[in-house]
Amino acid sequence: MKLTLFAILALATVVLSAAKPQKAVIVSYPDDTPDSVINSAMDAIKTAGGMITHEYKLIKGFAATAPAKALEMVQTMGNDYHAVIEEDQIASINN
Structure with a gap:
């Protein structure tokens, strides 16, 4: 009984974590940003x-796909090196 309950809870956790909406973004930093950041x-x-x-x-x-919460965290991480996060879009010279 305990094993079945644990399996159901584990499956629910996986499904709920996979259901988070992901955004496709490009994250860029200033040229003097260390690789560690x-x-x-x-x-x-x-x-x-x-x-x-x-x-x-x-x-x-x-470039990344990530939940909005993770992108907020990345935005606040660098004190001296601010990340520019923009939505990844298709660019075209035509309409």
């Missing part, structure tokens, strides 16, 4: 159930 932001997103979809080399930053 960027790595901690990526770790925070992964811990919150998000996923890093791309790490940029020409600019300091990355």
Whole structure:
């Protein structure tokens, strides 16, 4: 009986955590930002159930899908190096 109850609770936790809405974003930092700040932001997103979809080399930053709560946390993490978080969108030169 206890095992069945535990299994049901575990399944409910997985379903509820997967149901969090995820946003596709691009996170960028100033050029003088240390890699440790960027790595901690990526770790925070992964811990919150998000996923890093791309790490940029020409600019300091990355693309990710993450819950809004994780993005708020990343925004407040850097005191000296403020993250610019913008929604990932398709850019076009036509209408």
